Amino acid sequence: MFFGIAGKEKVMYKSGSDRLVYAWSLLLLIFLAAVGLVIWWGVKPFSPQTIDEQSVRHDERFVSDTRLLAKKEFGGAVYDLYPAIGGGGSGGGGVFMKDSGKCLGLLSYEAPGVTLAVPTSAIRQWTKEKCVAWAIDHTIPMPSDEELKKLLIED
Numbered sequence: 825m826f827f828g829i830a831g832k833e834k835v836m837y838k839s840g841s842d843r844l845v846y847a848w849s850l851l852l853l854i855f856l857a858a859v860g861l862v863i864w865w866g867v868k869p870f871s872p873q874t875i876d877e878q879s880v881r882h883d884e885r886f887v888s889d890t891r892l893l894a895k896k897e898f899g900g901a902v903y904d905l906y907p908a909i910g911g912g913g914s915g916g917g918g919v920f921m922k923d924s925g926k927c928l929g930l931l932s933y934e935a936p937g938v939t940l941a942v943p944t945s946a947i948r949q950w951t952k953e954k955c956v957a958w959a960i961d962h963t964i965p966m967p968s969d970e971e972l973k974k975l976l977i978e979d
Contacts, residue, residue, distance in 0.1 A: 928943065
């Protein structure tokens with residue numbers, strides 16, 4: 825049973841809008857599964873019960889423990905699923921922790937009630953594979969202009 829994924833906790837909703845967000849998220853997950861995605865999740869894939877609507881402003885979202893692993897269609901890419909609304913044109917923007925400012929990932933795809941982001945761990949791995957880790961790690965020295973011109977820009 826899908827709603828049993830959350831474990832022993834009962835999923836509680838505070839308003840009709842929570843149910844709507846959850847319904848859209850569920851529909852997106854069904855669609856993604858139909859196009860060949862494997863869904864990996866933690867203990868609580870969706871936790872609308874953690875939102876205190878009186879203390880959460882419109883632009884402050886919550887993050888689920890859900891992770892998607894795309895098999896074929898997206899070249900084996902890993903995504904984190906955020907049941908929050910991403911604005912159009914936000915792709916490539918960061919997802920940050922409010923308290924620490926730590927970057928969790930970069931927005932990749934937005935749909936009603938759901939946002940997919942490439943996690944920073946996948947970004948770090950890609951930069952190491954392509955020998956451009958200096959772009960995100962200030963401890964690695966930047967290559968010379970001659971070396972930069974030799975890099976392939978197709979990747």
